[in-house]
């Protein structure tokens with residue numbers, strides 16, 4: 001072998017290996033395949049996939065070693081000092097050609113006409129090695145394709161039994177929905193016992209589809225949608241939950257045909273190589289025929305098409321009339337947690353500077369207003385303290401009020417990875433949700449008793465000397481008040497209030513407090529209560545008392561629901577703050593914004609969503625401008641919402657479909673969907689990520705910021721921007737926490753706020769040195785338990801809770817138009833414990849009535865012990881059996897969030 005030149009790899013421990021006559025220093029724990037790949041040496045593989053265990057099943061990556069003998073699989077050959085290998089000899093090429101010919105003999109499809117050509121690793125290698133397709137008489141055709149699920153199919157004639165899909169399901173998804181069945185020639189990939197995938201634990205995440213190196217596993221919507229080589233590939237950010245997954249789309253100019261995880265997981269810091277069923281399969285609403293393409297104006301009760309000019313002139317005229325007659329505060333507006341940061345910024349600027357009111361809010365009011373209020377008081381700002389990928393490194397995780405695997409599926413996988421790495425998992429949730437299977441302790445508290453059990457844990461922590469004294473002394477204040485309050489919550493008393501076993505509560509307290517890095521994950525089960533802010537403060541107390549804030553893999557982590565609910569809050573789509581949580585009633589701040597925006601600005605905080613609806617019912621709000629929100633499904637006590645919206649003199653709705661709210665509108669303005677625009681979203685971990693346009697929008701739909709800008713012109717307040725990037729830069733100029741987030745700096749990694757200037761790399765976890773309060777200290781708050789507003793009684797004996805499910809999203813405007821999702825999960829349901837079902841003589845699937853003091857719905861019963869006796873649960877997504885007909889609009893006085901998570905209800909068997 002020729003004299004080698006040594007190249008260096010930056011690792012702590014390295015060895016020297018020689019590959020194809022060149023010497024390399026490589027990590028001592030690498031395989032030969034990894035060493036080769038790292039240095040750009042092409043070794044063919046089919047069964048190997050980054051992130052999965054090596055199985056050496058395909059025998060393609062064979063290499064020859066200096067010792068001679070049979071070639072060895074590089075993917076399972078560890079490097080050692082002085083090892084010398086050849087990767088491209090004639091013998092190896094012959095062997096690989098032969099292996100490929102054998103694989104293809106089982107494959108009775110014609111690679112030349114296969115749609116997957118260009119995306120099939122097997123076909124690529126077949127061409128590279130110039131294989132003879134007819135060398136061997138093939139098998140093939142033995143098995144019927146697996147097509148009995150709505151999402152993807154498995155064509156066994158294209159399967160090479162490499163096992164990547166089985167491993168992906170097991171190792172990445174922590175599931176075993178598919179495996180190898182049969183023996184010898186009868187071996188195939190299938191669910192156990194050849195059942196339908198819909199009868200297994202499959203979550204239809206598509207991880208198996210993405211891992212398949214051939215065309216065997218293919219999304220159904222991809223079939224017949226064109227040859228791989230004719231399609232473009234563009235990655236952008238998912239429009240569903242707050243995880244903020246980066247997704248790669250295959251598309252033509254105007255149609256998306258497929259989605260997958262990105263090729264290089266390093267370009268997807270929020271999700272790496274994972275995503276969920278919605279990101280993977282529920283994008284087809286973008287292509288839907290019912291998309292709005294033209295402005296609509298209501299005339300004599302009917303909607304008719306109009307030009308942009310007419311619709312915007314009319315909208316401006318009607319809004320101006322209301323302002324002239326009743327003042328600017330007679331109009332209110334809803335911004336949107338699904339729109340971009342730039343659109344929310346422009347929208348709230350329009351409402352404040354062009355129209356003259358602070359009546360701006362959005363659906364964060366209904367999910368995490370109490371987080372903003374609670375964490376703001378305790379720490380100085382209301383956001384997730386740590387990052388998505390830190391969860392896997394925690395030593396203990398406390399999940400409460402979050403159905404993580406369904407509502408934030410990719411973060412659910414992070415938790416499962418942490419558990420695999422040895423973390424203790426404590427779940428506090430009344431329901432037996434999926435993540436309960438991984439929990440070391442599951443405390444099933446009575447809904448609405450959170451302050452009691454958190455104070456109980458703190459009582460144990462204080463009693464048993466588990467407080468992190470140094471942290472408390474140096475980084476916090478008001479600890480005495482906490483001590484006094486939690487002294488009244490011994491575990492036995494908590495057991496009486498919350499139904500949580502006293503000993504288990506002690507165990508949970510020790511498990512959490514004794515961990516080096518303990519992370520709290522919570523969501524709407526904590527926030528949507530009349531005590532929402534106090535619930536959040538209680539969790540903040542727990543983290544501060546044990547020193548679990550301000551360090552990696554710990555913290556207090558509110559999981560934000562919608563893709564850009566964090567950004568909409570950050571950018572001032574709230575009635576009391578400008579962008580960057582700067583108070584509108586602070587005269588100095590107000591003056592600064594007046595100068596920035598060259599306008600007189602109102603100083604009084606405006607109305608929240610629920611207050612807007614009440615004001616509409618009582619006639620003080622006369623007009624509303626709704627951008628991309630659907631209060632007719634998302635808000636509590638829908639009968640009141642409808643009454644309020646119907647009372648309005650003028651309602652304009654800007655959306656991508658005629659939503660339930662748009663059905664009541666006087667004007668509907670067609671907007672572009674996420675895949676049709678640029679701008680940024682801020683995910684739950686405070687990461688600002690850029691969107692890339694994937695396809696052209698249908699008809700005359702415009703970007704929301706363009707529409708708002710054109711409306712502003714009609715108010716003699718020009719808001720002209722040449723591009724969305726100009727808005728990104730304006731945001732940076734007026735929003736200190738976004739100060740360094742200018743368009744030029746944003747790549748796929750995004751940046752996490754606070755990011756104060758252009759040299760600031762952003763912040764992975766918050767409060768490393770000090771909290772964000774004026775004195776830099778975190779503040780304890782003694783919070784007392786109070787009963788929820790409504791508790792069960794003789795008339796309404798059940799505790800009703802509502803929430804999300806995996807397959808649908810928010811008000812179903814998008815997932816309700818996804819073919820596969822609707823085939824799979826078309827109907828709503830109410831979860832009912834078997835004991836309760838028996839007591840009421842109700843069968844699984846039977847349609848029943850559920851009523852509260854506010855309304856009644858009919859809905860099929862799902863009899864399951866996921867819910868405890870006396871509790872019922874309804875996913876809130878379905879307008880036809882809307883849980884929010886029943887929910888309680890009583891507000892948390894501090895954050896004005898409604899008590900959506902608990903109210904009294906009754907059930908009835910229908911005739």
Ligand code: SF4
Nearest residue numbers: 169202203205206208
């Ligand atoms: S879709 Fe996901 S859960 Fe289902 S078999 Fe594939 S990897 Fe497993």
Ligand code: SF4
Nearest residue numbers: 159160162163165212
């Ligand atoms: S379906 Fe695809 S990934 Fe699974 S074993 Fe077959 S070829 Fe491999």
Ligand code: SF4
Nearest residue numbers: 238240241245276279
């Ligand atoms: S819905 Fe959430 S977890 Fe699923 S792909 Fe989209 S961002 Fe990721």
Ligand code: FES
Nearest residue numbers: 056058059061075
């Ligand atoms: S990649 Fe090594 S044996 Fe398949």
